[in-house]
Amino acid sequence: MLIWSNRCEYSPERYLLLDRDGVINIDRPDYIKHWNEFIFYPDALAALEQCRKQRIGVILISNQSALNRGLISLEDFWQLHHRMVQAIEANGGTLAAAFYCPHRPEERCSCRKPAPFMLLKAAQMFDIAMQEAVMIGDRPTDVQAAIAAGCRAVLLTRELATGQAPDSDSINPANVTRCSNLLAALADLVESVGP
Template structure:
């Protein structure tokens, strides 16, 4: 088990790139949010291992294929590399909401896979997301939840305030991924 690994788990749509209710279906539709790539590169250069965990039900829905998804992820990785950083891995759930898999967030399967791949525990690892299901997947594995207010973040924040789950007191709220990266470097660096 690697106890020196400084892991950060990021959701993709709404955290790193613009989100769309019509799904992000191609490399050209994959547009990074302002400051997100710089934030990722900054974390990487500070010694953090960046991993993306993302639901991609558009695959199951036939909206795009694996080549399209890989092109989006190659673009994301290349942009981070162009800023001097590295994206270590992208884990994705290709299933639809009714497929009954264990990898679709809020279930913990993607984080289980990350733990296995990196031979580490996700407990205490910062997890950045914009939706309740992102945060719930992380919380189920002991991650430290960070909500960004980009994407669906503001709607999620209102929902959390209304529901007041028992983990809400552990939640850190940041304006965007740049603010989250600053928080992570300050607290976990």
């Protein structure tokens, strides 16, 4: 597991755990290997700005098997990460931390989602009460990880049109809110938690 944490700009009262690819940037079937393949969803940048304004701590929780598949070097990976952070901050947002699993599924590591390990590690490091946190992802594995970690799950369904529809049968609908974009998901979250 790779961990990056930011300087502490404010003490968040609540936290949003976000998947990366397919949530803040457009996912690719051949993985994100270069910065020029990293394309933000505009609503994601706006949502990250809202989070900063509302002092919500945002933590990325992301599987990045491209690393151990040898598709991107660790150096290039961190360079891409830092360019992403710079772009988020240039648009008024910020990240509190990022947790990345570099492993391939065959490595059977303990951190790769749907395992809750990265979420639990984030909770431990940032003293997050999991029952008050929300994980937003675009895949059933994000929902499974959230449920296993004891936090709320929001399934982002904006990829439905591209044929990457999540298998709804594998998700317990009672625990899952669905949202079509990140701004809507954030509005739902803020409304449900209160000011």
